[in-house]
Amino acid sequence: MMSPTHIAAGVVIATPLTVLAPELAPTVALAAMAGGVFPDLDLFAGEHRKTLHFPVYYWGLVLPAGVLAAASPSMATIAAFFFFLSAAVHSVADWFCGGNELRPWENTSQHAVFVHPLGRWLPPKRLVRWDGSPEDLLLTVLLSLPGLVLFSGPVRTLTAATLVVAVVYAAVRKRVPDLAPWLAE
Numbered sequence: 001m002m003s004p005t006h007i008a009a010g011v012v013i014a015t016p017l018t019v020l021a022p023e024l025a026p027t028v029a030l031a032a033m034a035g036g037v038f039p040d041l042d043l044f045a046g047e048h049r050k051t052l053h054f055p056v057y058y059w060g061l062v063l064p065a066g067v068l069a070a071a072s073p074s075m076a077t078i079a080a081f082f083f084f085l086s087a088a089v090h091s092v093a094d095w096f097c098g099g100n101e102l103r104p105w106e107n108t109s110q111h112a113v114f115v116h117p118l119g120r121w122l123p124p125k126r127l128v129r130w131d132g133s134p135e136d137l138l139l140t141v142l143l144s145l146p147g148l149v150l151f152s153g154p155v156r157t158l159t160a161a162t163l164v165v166a167v168v169y170a171a172v173r174k175r176v177p178d179l180a181p182w183l184a185e
């Protein structure tokens with residue numbers, strides 16, 4: 001899935017706080033958005049879907065972060081918990097997308113996301129055929145609704161901006177390998 005989908009999913013994950021702790025909700029949602037995009041920073045350094053994608057190890061951080069947030073609830077501990085939770089969900093969600101190839105619609109890659117404790121790649125499930133596919137964009141639109149409706153201020157603004165990026169990305173996605181050949185390296 002494209003980064004905007006994961007960013008929007010982060011807001012969805014943080015949405016219960018709008019009821020449980022409304023005063024914390026905006027900051028926690030921003031932390032969850034950051035956690036949602038964080039694994040994809042390995043697009044720029046290292047190996048995509050391996051270097052910063054941890055479908056198992058992030059849960060090893062979610063658990064103690066959750067215990068800490070419950071034992072000592074504060075803006076920092078709760079934000080940290082949602083950051084790791086969002087990154088963990090992202091890493092697992094990519095398993096259901098296409099492979100990490102330059103043109104994922106060609107279905108040649110068997111590499112969805114790397115599982116470090118097993119030392120191997122999970123094969124893509126292709127429920128979302130590729131990042132920026134029509135179903136991926138639909139997912140971004142649906143997941144953006146809480147950010148647009150239930151939040152205001154920076155969370156709503158960032159959600160709207162992310163949605164614009166998603167629409168543009170989905171529109172040009174199949175031309176990206178030709179427009180930006182340096183991405184192939």
Ligand SMILES: [Zn+2]
Nearest residue numbers: 039040090094
């Ligand atoms: Zn990813």
